[in-house]
Amino acid sequence: MSKTITRLFDDYSDATTAVRDLEAFGIDHSDISIVANNAHGHHDTDGHDGINDDGDVTRGTTTGALLGGAGGLLAGLGLLAIPGLGPIVAAGWLAATAAGAGIGAVGGAATGSLVGALKNAGHSDEDSNVYSEGVRRGGTLVSAKVPDDQAAQAEAVLDRNKAVDTSVRGAAYRESGWTSFDADAPAYTSDEVDRERTRYSTVATTDRY
Secondary structure (H helix, E strand, C coil): CEEEEEEEECCHHHHHHHHHHHHHHCCCHHHEEEEEECCCCCCCCCCCCCECCCCCECCCCCHHHHCCECCEHHHHCEEEEECCCEEEEEECHHHHHHHHHHCCCHHHCCCCCHHHHHHHCCCCHHHHHHHHHHHHCCCEEEEEEEEHHHHHHHHHHHHCCCCECHHHHHHHHHHCCCCCCCCCCCCCCHHHHHHHHHHCCCCCECCCC
């Protein structure tokens, strides 16, 4: 049996370090996924680019790219847009599930749901909404399918890379009036993402290991 473990990261570099640590631990890159906000357009996609001014993918995003490259998960990063998230960089099974049949649609924009993909992977409605909102607000999600007997170690790998405590973050979101992820809400601008990251820069991260 396997278990899906997922963590939210405020810092993209922490998330990519976590991905590499999972691969070094022995988790195959085909079982790992990363979904990162790209409002600033800074993240390297190894040539898979092409988001236009409307947030649609104009070229470079394919199912193959989302499933990860031969050199590891991060070698397969591609750009796409998922409703409510705006432009993101992503790779792996979770990204492909969230994008769904939207890949290759007219204009290139994906029409899937990250919340739905997370719930299908076994996460609660609460966690799925907080994870998705975290990406919308500038964060990066890392998810992995791992054997049950390796789950605790894999969770420790993620947590030691400054994963966000989603129960605390979800409570903070609700204090500001948030109730759940809204795919129809406008994507965060780069300035809004910067403010969000500053707001939570002093919030304690998980310490489960």
